[in-house]
Amino acid sequence: MTKSELISEMAKISGLTRIDSEKALDAFIKSVEDALKGRDEVKLVGFGTFSAPKKEATIGRNPKTRETMTIPARFVPKFKPGKQLKEVVGQGLDDI
Numbered sequence: 001m002t003k004s005e006l007i008s009e010m011a012k013i014s015g016l017t018r019i020d021s022e023k024a025l026d027a028f029i030k031s032v033e034d035a036l037k038g039r040d041e042v043k044l045v046g047f048g049t050f051s052a053p054k055k056e057a058t059i060g061r062n063p064k065t066r067e068t069m070t071i072p073a074r075f076v077p078k079f080k081p082g083k084q085l086k087e088v089v090g091q092g093l094d095d096i
Contacts, residue, residue, distance in 0.1 A: 029082035
């Protein structure tokens with residue numbers, strides 16, 4: 001599903017206009033980005049948790065030159081699905 005398709009589906013389900021749905025989705029995305037940038041977690045009970053844990057620096061190798069290099073520490077966005085989302089997605093395996 002593309003962003004455009006998601007906006008259309010949100011508009012259909014919520015009864016909002018497509019423009020209002022796009023504004024709502026953009027506001028949600030911006031809010032999550034700002035929270036993760038501030039090192040906060042976004043917990044949506046039943047849906048999941050967005051976080052940005054720190055990944056420590058590691059030693060890597062340039063595949064072209066085989067030279068070792070240090071990959072710097074960084075914060076990496078992560079999503080952990082909630083129980084309800086896992087259950088909804090996990091249903092219907094017999095249909096496949």
